[in-house]
Amino acid sequence: MNISFETLLQKDSFTKEEIIRLLKANGEQEKALFKRSHDVKLKHIGNKVYFRGLVEFSNICKKDCLYCGIRASNKMVNRYDIADDQILKAAKFAYEHKYGSMVLQAGERSNPAFVDRICQLLKDIKKVSNDELGITISIGEQTKETYQKWFDAGAHRYLLRVETSNPKLYNKIHPDNEEHSHATRLACLKSLQDIGYQTGTGVMIGLPFQTYEDLANDILFMKEFDIDMVGMGPFIEHDQTPLYEYKDDLMSLNDRFRLTLRMIAVLRIMMKDINIASATALQAIDPLGREKALKIGANIIMPNITPTQERANYLLYQNKPCIDEGADDCTNCMEARINMADGEIGYGQWGDSLHYKSRL
Numbered sequence: 001m002n003i004s005f006e007t008l009l010q011k012d013s014f015t016k017e018e019i020i021r022l023l024k025a026n027g028e029q030e031k032a033l034f035k036r037s038h039d040v041k042l043k044h045i046g047n048k049v050y051f052r053g054l055v056e057f058s059n060i061c062k063k064d065c066l067y068c069g070i071r072a073s074n075k076m077v078n079r080y081d082i083a084d085d086q087i088l089k090a091a092k093f094a095y096e097h098k099y100g101s102m103v104l105q106a107g108e109r110s111n112p113a114f115v116d117r118i119c120q121l122l123k124d125i126k127k128v129s130n131d132e133l134g135i136t137i138s139i140g141e142q143t144k145e146t147y148q149k150w151f152d153a154g155a156h157r158y159l160l161r162v163e164t165s166n167p168k169l170y171n172k173i174h175p176d177n178e179e180h181s182h183a184t185r186l187a188c189l190k191s192l193q194d195i196g197y198q199t200g201t202g203v204m205i206g207l208p209f210q211t212y213e214d215l216a217n218d219i220l221f222m223k224e225f226d227i228d229m230v231g232m233g234p235f236i237e238h239d240q241t242p243l244y245e246y247k248d249d250l251m252s253l254n255d256r257f258r259l260t261l262r263m264i265a266v267l268r269i270m271m272k273d274i275n276i277a278s279a280t281a282l283q284a285i286d287p288l289g290r291e292k293a294l295k296i297g298a299n300i301i302m303p304n305i306t307p308t309q310e311r312a313n314y315l316l317y318q319n320k321p322c323i324d325e326g327a328d329d330c331t332n333c334m335e336a337r338i339n340m341a342d343g344e345i346g347y348g349q350w351g352d353s354l355h356y357k358s359r360l
């Protein structure tokens with residue numbers, strides 16, 4: 001017999017069936033779920049919200065993921081690659097505005113010149129920030145040697161989204177070739193963890209063909225992999241991608257949004273001390289989306305500090321917010337938003353994953 005919803009919420013960990021039940025909660029039950037995850041967050045990591053100044057420095061990518069607006073085959077994209085001095089300027093901005101950390105994100109490339117360029121950039125970012133700025137990178141699948149080089153050069157967190165833990169679903173949303181392999185992605189995550197990175201992953205929520213069971217398995221996967229950070233958001237279709245043909249089969253944007261919040265809530269209850277990012281894609285659906293996620297269980301926010309003229313060209317999905325604001329506008333807007341969510345900004349702090357520290 002099913003235990004009551006209230007009793008279920010008091011548990012610290014859930015079975016797959018229980019997760020599915022929680023992910024389907026609505027009305028008063030959904031409210032109770034959000035209340036519980038909010039309480040867990042306050043008890044285990046407090047109300048601090050940490051900044052990661054995000055620089056999307058290039059939309060050049062060798063991959064062709066079927067859902068992504070900047071996939072290699074999309075000839076409608078204006079490709080850009082921000083010069084290193086501009087990236088360093090953004091890093092300096094992040095440092096001077098006490099962001100504590102920044103994220104270097106780009107499409108995937110792995111030629112030797114690119115690998116060396118990132119090494120140099122990491123060292124230069126450390127230099128311009130008096131060795132104080134924390135650095136997360138998110139540049140896809142690389143060899144273990146490359147990950148090690150970047151780690152040695154100063155990066156200490158890496159975000160590599162698995163997108164789904166189900167290999168069959170992964171194959172449906174990626175081209176069928178060696179370049180797009182679920183097994184390789186998992187091996188990369190393992191390498192990152194072995195090297196000593198704070199390792200982050202994430203999934204898309206509301207994909208075509210995705211089931212509640214897939215999502216429950218995603219949460220169990222993160223738990224089993226002992227992941228330190230998570231960035232997950234609703235799937236938002238892009239009309240210049242092959243997956244767009246399934247747009248009529250998707251749940252409504254609002255349903256994808258609510259489901260993402262429930263995913264965050266369940267994950268927070270099960271992984272109490274990890275870092276969870278409040279994804280920008282939430283704001284693309286609901287203007288207060290990121291604040292809602294912060295209240296429920298997220299504790300990381302990524303103000304976009306990419307030079308404004310290039311932001312409109314980094315559209316992994318459509319209706320992306322904040323593509324025409326300068327970095328200063330972004331900071332002011334974030335501060336107000338975090339206050340609204342009863343959060344307090346951890347200015348000048350790295351805000352590392354407590355979970356990472358506890359598993360060392």
Ligand code: SF4
Pocket residue numbers: 061062063064065068069070071072106107108140316
């Ligand atoms: S999702 Fe990432 S790896 Fe895939 S095409 Fe887009 S930028 Fe490239």
